[in-house]
Amino acid sequence: MTVRISTVISAVGVLAATVLLVGAVLQYRDGASPLWVVLGGVILLSAALTLVGDVRHSRRRLPGEWRTEEQDAISD
Numbered sequence: 001m002t003v004r005i006s007t008v009i010s011a012v013g014v015l016a017a018t019v020l021l022v023g024a025v026l027q028y029r030d031g032a033s034p035l036w037v038v039l040g041g042v043i044l045l046s047a048a049l050t051l052v053g054d055v056r057h058s059r060r061r062l063p064g065e066w067r068t069e070e071q072d073a074i075s076d
Contacts, residue, residue, distance in 0.1 A: 003057060003058045004058065006054050006057075006058075007051070007054040007055060007058050010047065010050050013047040013050065014044070014048055016047070017043045017044040017046075017047040018044060021037070021040035021041060021043070023040075024037045025040070
């Protein structure tokens, strides 16, 4: 259950990072420093990589986890 919660939190982080990047681009259009756009891109990349890691971890078979033969065939 904690793996699912971590994945959801990571997905919310990607959403927040996307909003931050959009805001940075809008501020850049109004004359702000381009470093905000770079920073927003780095934060979005970091959040996306964290989400990918959490999704890969959630698909991994945990010790003692019960699965059907169909699910084992799909994961192989």
